[in-house]
Amino acid sequence: MSEVAVTGEREALRTNMAALRGTQILLRRTSLSCRLIPRRNRVKTKWAATFPSFPATSLALQNFDMSYGEQLGALWPSARISMLCEQKYGALLNNFSETTGQVSDLQMKGAQDFVLCGISTPGSVPRSDRAEADQAEDVLKFSPGIQCFVFPKSDTSRFRPARPDSSGVLGYYLLDAASILPVLALDVQEGHSVLDLCAAPGGKTLALLQTHAIKKLTVNDLSDSRLKRLRRMLQDYIPREIWSENRVDITSCDGRTWGEMGRSTFDRVLVDVPCTTDRHSVLEEENNIFKRSRTKERQRLPLLQTQLLVAGMEAARPGGVVVYSTCTLSQLQNECVVEQALRVAQEELDIGVQVEDVGPLSHIFSTTFCFAPDRRLGALVVPHLTANFGPTYFCKLQRVH
Ligand SMILES: C[S@@+](CC[C@H](N)C(=O)[O-])C[C@H]1O[C@@H](n2cnc3c(N)ncnc32)[C@H](O)[C@@H]1O
Known part of the structure; x- marks a missing residue:
């Protein structure tokens, strides 16, 4: 050690x-x-x-x-x-702003777009076996248009706060770069209707909008105060005509009931659930879910997460994709929730869902993130001193009927 x-x-x-x-x-x-x-x-x-x-x-x-x-x-x-040390950030480029100056600024400081680096690195697709490689290239589908800049491994430089361009739109959004991975895995394509079930404060919503492919984006969160933050973020990052043109619909419902309201509607559903937020829990007393007064709430998390994921599966159309994600290392809130939700969907709702392999996707980004090896379901980014991102867990699912 x-x-x-x-x-x-x-x-x-x-x-x-x-x-x-x-x-x-x-x-x-x-x-x-x-x-x-x-x-x-x-x-x-x-x-x-x-x-x-x-x-x-x-x-x-x-x-x-x-x-x-x-x-x-x-x-x-x-x-x-x-997790006890300072975390590393990524700068999600806002392609609704004037990006040319921003990109060269970021590159001059030594940051690189990890998405582009992952795709263009030779040998980024596993080559151990030709058939396996062909299959991996086939499976390697992810949302387009997302650029997220990070400093190289072991470089602990920090980004300056983003500056507005000439029309007042901010150039990038700082977030844990690993939180982009669930959005990439969602594989958003042209003309899709997308539901972001637990969306606030909106980092992943902004990443979804960067694809410029979504016909209709529905953004939901139970918390009004957190939705206020999301609205403010949209005002700072997206020109008004884009999000007021009925292309972004903001709702405040209990996500668990979504299945009843809009069954089999969406091409893509992102279920980024509330969890023990491990990094926050070991560093901050404020709003800490490990406070004794919140024990029951914490113990009920896996149930809430399962209900939200089942609702997400119901909301997806047959053939549609659902991505489940958390920012915890807990197996109980990750793999176990996915397994339980698959069971409930099949046995109680007659909804068939299959788990997609995200191995090839994690493989191409393994130069930026430290992934836990041998995951049976989904992928897990584990914080590491040389790449202090995460925790982020994500699992890609496809509704088959
Ligand atoms: C991990 S955060 C989401 C982070 C967000 N996706 C982002 O990238 O900025 C989980 C969110 O779930 C919301 N939430 C909790 N219970 C919910 C429920 N029953 N229905 C919908 N949202 C809920 C919380 O208010 C919180 O904003």
Whole structure:
């Protein structure tokens, strides 16, 4: 294990020890006061109120150490320290703005479009076996028109905030570059109608619009405040005539009910569900799902995710594609949700869905991202100090009937 990783482990251990010491002091005080105060006058300790409250970030780390240590094996120590360090961003180029100056600016600073690099790198399609390679080229279909600039591996330079062009439209959007992968996997083509079921604050919506191929985009999110952020983002990045021309429809529904409202309608459905947002959970106390008050909400996540994915499958037309994505390393919220949703769709709704191979797609982008090996369903980007993107999980599904 690297020295940095060991320091991180020690840091976490120190936090846990401090919390443990707090508990011991409390226990000692309790037993001392028990001996001094006559039994009839003793006040029962209210455990829930006096128990030292662990920071939610420590609870998240403890939880991840237990589950991901086993799940990811040797990959976990490096993923752990990477999530505790500064993450790397990508600059999603906004092709609704004047891009020529922006592109040369980004290139001069040393950033490169990872999508173009992946496609044009010789040997980017697996060549071990000719038949396998032919098949891979055939399967390698992804959404066009998306350009996302990143600094090379191990280069930790940062992007400057985007500047507006002469018409006031911003030139790029900063986001975790791995979050573009589900949009690429969705394979949006000319004239498609697309549903973005859990869309706010809108990074993936903006990437979808970069394809210029969508006839009708429906953008949905349950949260009004987050939809407000999405609207603001659209105002900053998309010329008004594009998103007010009935081409972008913004709705605020519970995504779980979407199947009943618009069954078998969309060519493409993106289901980017709420999850434990692992990176946020180990770094930020605010809005942390590992707070004790949110335990039930956290435990219910796999059920909510399954319901949202099933609704997405219902909303897709037969032959249509659904991509499920999260920003967690949790198998319970990734592969297990996909398996459960496939079962529910088949057994309860008579909807047949098959899992598509995203291996070739991850292979061509493996020079930019660190992928977990041997995934049975979908692909998982694991944070790494030399490529500190993710976590991002995505699984591509096709509705067959
Ligand atoms: C991971 S975030 C989506 C991020 C977004 N796709 C992006 O790229 O910016 C998950 C979103 O799901 C929304 N959400 C939670 N429960 C929902 C539900 N039942 N129906 C629809 N959206 C829901 C949350 O408000 C949150 O904005």
